[in-house]
Amino acid sequence: MTDNSGKPLLEEYQLTTSEIREMWEVLSPDERAEAFELLGRDAAQEFFLTLSANERTDMIFRLPEGEKKLWLRLLPPDDAADVIQKSPEEMHDLLLSLLDSNTQTEVKALLSYQQDEAGGLMNPRFARIRPDVTADEAIRYLRLQAQASLGGIYYVFVLDEEQHLLGVVSFQDIFRASPEKKIRDIMKTDVVTVSENEDQEAVSRLFAQYKFLAVPVVDSKNRIKGIVTADDILRAVQDEASEDIQKMGGTAALERPYMEIGFLNLLKKRAVWLVVLFFGEMLTASAMANFEKEIARAVVLALFVPLIISSGGNTGSQATTLIIRAMALGEVKLKDWWKIIYREFGIGLGLGCILGLIGFLRILIWQYFFHLYGPHYLAIAAAVSLSLIGVVMLGTLAGSMLPFILKRLNLDPASASAPFVATLVDVSGIVIYFTVSALILKGTLL
Amino acid sequence: MTDNSGKPLLEEYQLTTSEIREMWEVLSPDERAEAFELLGRDAAQEFFLTLSANERTDMIFRLPEGEKKLWLRLLPPDDAADVIQKSPEEMHDLLLSLLDSNTQTEVKALLSYQQDEAGGLMNPRFARIRPDVTADEAIRYLRLQAQASLGGIYYVFVLDEEQHLLGVVSFQDIFRASPEKKIRDIMKTDVVTVSENEDQEAVSRLFAQYKFLAVPVVDSKNRIKGIVTADDILRAVQDEASEDIQKMGGTAALERPYMEIGFLNLLKKRAVWLVVLFFGEMLTASAMANFEKEIARAVVLALFVPLIISSGGNTGSQATTLIIRAMALGEVKLKDWWKIIYREFGIGLGLGCILGLIGFLRILIWQYFFHLYGPHYLAIAAAVSLSLIGVVMLGTLAGSMLPFILKRLNLDPASASAPFVATLVDVSGIVIYFTVSALILKGTLL
Numbered sequence A, B: 001m002t003d004n005s006g007k008p009l010l011e012e013y014q015l016t017t018s019e020i021r022e023m024w025e026v027l028s029p030d031e032r033a034e035a036f037e038l039l040g041r042d043a044a045q046e047f048f049l050t051l052s053a054n055e056r057t058d059m060i061f062r063l064p065e066g067e068k069k070l071w072l073r074l075l076p077p078d079d080a081a082d083v084i085q086k087s088p089e090e091m092h093d094l095l096l097s098l099l100d101s102n103t104q105t106e107v108k109a110l111l112s113y114q115q116d117e118a119g120g121l122m123n124p125r126f127a128r129i130r131p132d133v134t135a136d137e138a139i140r141y142l143r144l145q146a147q148a149s150l151g152g153i154y155y156v157f158v159l160d161e162e163q164h165l166l167g168v169v170s171f172q173d174i175f176r177a178s179p180e181k182k183i184r185d186i187m188k189t190d191v192v193t194v195s196e197n198e199d200q201e202a203v204s205r206l207f208a209q210y211k212f213l214a215v216p217v218v219d220s221k222n223r224i225k226g227i228v229t230a231d232d233i234l235r236a237v238q239d240e241a242s243e244d245i246q247k248m249g250g251t252a253a254l255e256r257p258y259m260e261i262g263f264l265n266l267l268k269k270r271a272v273w274l275v276v277l278f279f280g281e282m283l284t285a286s287a288m289a290n291f292e293k294e295i296a297r298a299v300v301l302a303l304f305v306p307l308i309i310s311s312g313g314n315t316g317s318q319a320t321t322l323i324i325r326a327m328a329l330g331e332v333k334l335k336d337w338w339k340i341i342y343r344e345f346g347i348g349l350g351l352g353c354i355l356g357l358i359g360f361l362r363i364l365i366w367q368y369f370f371h372l373y374g375p376h377y378l379a380i381a382a383a384v385s386l387s388l389i390g391v392v393m394l395g396t397l398a399g400s401m402l403p404f405i406l407k408r409l410n411l412d413p414a415s416a417s418a419p420f421v422a423t424l425v426d427v428s429g430i431v432i433y434f435t436v437s438a439l440i441l442k443g444t445l446l
Helices: A006-012 A016-027 A029-037 A042-048 A052-062 A064-075 A077-084 A091-096 A101-111 A135-147 A170-175 A200-210 A231-248 A263-290 A294-295 A305-328 A333-368 A377-409 A418-441 B010-014 B015-024 B029-037 B041-050 B055-063 B064-076 B079-087 B088-097 B101-111 B135-147 B171-176 B200-210 B230-248 B261-288 B292-297 B299-303 B304-326 B334-368 B377-408 B418-441
Strands: A127-129 A155-159 A163-168 A214-218 A224-229 B127-129 B155-159 B165-170 B216-217 B222-230
Touching: A006 A016, A006 A231, A016 A029, A016 A042, A029 A042, A029 A052, A042 A064, A052 A064, A052 A077, A052 A294, A064 A077, A077 A091, A077 A101, A077 B088, A091 A101, A101 B222, A127 A135, A135 B171, A155 A170, A155 A224, A155 B029, A163 A170, A163 A214, A163 B135, A163 B165, A170 B135, A200 A214, A200 A231, A200 B230, A214 B101, A224 A231, A231 A305, A231 B200, A231 B230, A231 B304, A263 A294, A263 B299, A263 B304, A263 B334, A294 A418, A305 A333, A305 A418, A305 B230, A305 B304, A305 B418, A333 A377, A333 B261, A377 A418, A418 B304, A418 B418, B010 B222, B015 B029, B015 B041, B029 B041, B041 B064, B055 B079, B064 B079, B079 B088, B079 B101, B079 B200, B088 B101, B127 B135, B135 B171, B155 B171, B155 B222, B165 B171, B165 B216, B200 B216, B200 B230, B261 B418, B292 B299, B292 B418, B299 B304, B299 B377, B299 B418, B304 B334, B304 B377, B334 B377, B377 B418
Parallel strands: A127 A155, B127 B155
Antiparallel strands: A155 A163, A214 A224, B155 B165, B216 B222
């Protein structure tokens, strides 16, 4: 199958799909294309369909010109649209021209949607039927429809002549009905639909809630445009979670698997946020500089700075992580902010008291054994544990409210990453700590 | 429908499913049960099927004794098993006894699996057929099977008499085939299966990779036990991602939606990890105490402690988050650790140099304008920026390797949470910083 006549041994050797699957990860893009050419036709088709959109795009660009058409035409319209979307802008027209004219129209329609909205996820091909046929006629008719590619049948959608969605009937319902029964009488009319521009996160919540296998996408006039299936949404859910997790960890979303992304690209995506956070953290040096005299007079105060600011950072990380996830799953909505404040205030107070108490005891115990903190150790212990309560409460409230503020500003709440909240709390934690200490230790140590 | 005769108005009022869905979130468990009883029978059935396993369990326990059976029997065996699993241990037998004897056997078999393995996710009911029937016979036979509940038909599994899996044929294939063709001749024999004890994370990777709608679960002798469908796995994927995200944010996995979990339970789940981290962070106070003399002599050094340790914490958070997610998605495997070390070493060096340079310039610029750092400002700038390089590299390597170590010890890599890594790096960051400073500033400031 390869035209590289210098490798007769390889040329005769036919790879199996499981062989190629095993070695896939360790191959470079060029080797992948080469290995792919060593598959038999059937195996190659099967394997090609299991690749991700990124991998398919890479592959199509590395295949000989004459073969591109063949492979692109193998894909259902929604997958073909994905490949085109992942290709450089200037290749779009060329790739579109390789499709047959029907599919071209379908793919063009799909390309007009954002990739992360229902319209961009849907398959424009699905099983359809009129309401007045009988169950028996329906089965005969669906057998005819199946000759054309349907991309899998789960539900059959009942439409009038203008493509308005009248109802849905599952395959099982048609099969179960007595042969003479009209579709109209067995269809469900209370159909859950999504609009073309619905965000994929909202669509995935519907799937998770109702355990659907497919949901119809309709326009503003209730005309059906296509269906989104559970397998499409599964990838979307994985991608959304990855993006959120990466942002929450303080990186720009990678958009590609960790092992596939280039070194410089990875460095850039990580450096950007780190530099932003670093500029934020520089404020800690300025905050500390304001208290330089206090530190000089009571060096012992400096010893607890990392403990206090990191406690605020840790509680802030917790709170922001929990709220961002609950928002992504639709468990918490924008209007719930006051419920969350109320709740997190209590949680913050509780956590602050626990850590404050432990901190207080720690200083007393160390003082008893090592006599590290001088005659004013009780005042120091009080300053540390009161600061802990304040910083932990601040961390909890900042961490839980920041996602709301970002969402209100139409930004992604996941950008309220743990490191971002920690940085915010670090700076204010220093101010809280030295202010509390100044109040308590005035006249003794300070 | 309610027997509370004191509320005639409510009794006559029938809720619709969309009304109950809207108010659901704000209702207490008791109010939910009450509202549920106000639904018409059909609407109630439809609504009940959209509830999560937790909600169904709550509901069944709050319904009158006589109705429990009705609602439990409405569920397919895998969902009934979920409800029983979420109920208190002592109720299991009672609930089982409410099912018909067939379903009882099926549910008992399901309960013997872990909830997060393929056996615990699967539906034991699916469409099956013998290899030697024709396409026409198959359709007639499947119409009969559909009378019994199949829980949705997507693929038909071809079995021999001992339930060994011979192949799979999609509905579309049967429909498309000429009526006289044997199933044996249209079925696919290269079936991707999962074993009963396969972890749900591995199963979900299969789904995401191949875009399946259903995967058969087989025992060690290739006998089919049930099927896992994409809608089941979608919930599992959401739950796995939530669990990972919560652990990565430094909380124990909540296991319930944020708004549903009780206050004390939430406080406990958060306090446990915070206290562990707090004990870790106490080491920062001890580390700082070791350098108390240096701080007393050069207070200026203390000003940069928060900046340096938080930079290590932030890079560590990034690295651990990226690696944990890549592991969860199967992009990075245990054996890849040396590739990751190699890569992260480069990334860490790059990031360290970037932040080190910014830190160096920051001190020079502030010195120029504010004269804060005295005559030895160049040495201080050198100490800070060298420490930054070291701490950032340490953060990157610790963050990326910790998930591997946890996985090697058969612990959940997601426990290498951002706060955990940050704590680790904070302590060592202090040691690095003061050691580097001591070397550079010896004879001048120190």
